[in-house]
Amino acid sequence: MHSKVTNYTQLKYHRMKPSSRRQFIRQSALAGAGFFIVPRHVLGKGFRAPSDKLNIAAIGAGGKAEVNIPYAWNNGAENIVSLCDVDDRMAANMRKKFPQASYYRDYRVMLEKEQKNIDAVIVTTPDHMHYVQTIAAMELGKHVYTEKPLTHDIAEARLLTEAEQKYKVVTQMGNQGSSGDDTRKVETWIQEGVIGDVHTVHVWTNRPTWPQGISAPTNTEPVPSWARRPIAPITKFSFPPTGAAGGITARVPWAIWAAISWTCPSARCASVTRRR
Secondary structure, rough: OOOOOOOOOOOOOOOOOOHHHHHHHHHHHHHOOOOOOOOOOHHHHOOOOOHHHHHEEEEEEOOOOHHHHHHHHOOOOOOOEEEEOOOOHHHHHHHHHHOOOOEEEEHHHHHHHHOOOOEEEOOOOOOHHHHHHHHHHHHHHOEEEEOOOOOOOOHHHHHHHHHHHHOOOOEEEEEEOOOOOHHHHHHHHHHHHOHHHHHHHEEOOOOOOOOOOOOOOOOOOOOOOOOOOOOOOOOOOOOOOOHHHHHHHHHOOOHHHHHHHHEEEEEEEEEEEEEO
C-alpha cells in the first residue's frame, strides 16, 4: 500500500531533515505578504520561533479526530489553524479546544480558502472519503496524514504514491500499531536472535472494543442546504462499523504481522484470531 508510513508524531520529520524542514517553512512564510519571522535567538534558548511551527488543518473533527488533532498539536508544538466537519455536533469538542481555528463544513471550501495558511492536513473521515480528500490536499502541495484504510483499492493507493512523488510532499497513513515501542521491541528480539529463528506467527486481537453497527433512526433530520446531493438521514456515530473479521484484520493485526515480516521475511502467518 502506501510506502511512507512511520510514527504518527513524527509526521513533520519523515523523509525531511530538520534543515530542509526549516527551509521549507521559511520559504512558505516568505511567500505570504506581510509575514514577519521572529528569529530563534530573539526568543531565547528553549523557545521555538513561530516560523518553525507547522500550520495544520483537519478534515474530520470528531471521533478518532479527537485523538489525532491533539497529537498533531502536541501541546502547542504545532498550530491547529482550521477544522472541517459535516456534522457540527461531532466537531464541538475540537472547536472548543481550538477556538482560534477557522471552521468549515465542506473540505473543498476549506482547502480553497485556507491553502495559503496551512502546511499540512489531517484526514480523519469515513473510509470512502480518504482518497479524494487526501489527493485534494496533495495537489495543493500540502503534507498529509490520513487515517487507515488509506484508500478503497490498490489503484487509488498507487495514485497517491505517484502524487507524493509529483508534489514532493510528506505523507503518512495512520497505522500507529506498527510503530509503537512494543513492536520495536519484538523486532529487536528477532534481529538479535533472542528467541531463535521465527518460522510461524499467531496473532490475536480483542478488537473491536467499540460498538459495531447502529440502529435504524427513529426520526430523520432535514437535508442541509449546503449538501450537493441527497444524503441519508443524519445520525451521530463515533466510529464506522468495520466488521469482525475483514475490517479489523486490516486495521489491527496486520501491523503486528508487518513488523514480523520486515524482520523475518521467511516467517509465515499461521492464524489471525479475534478474542473477546
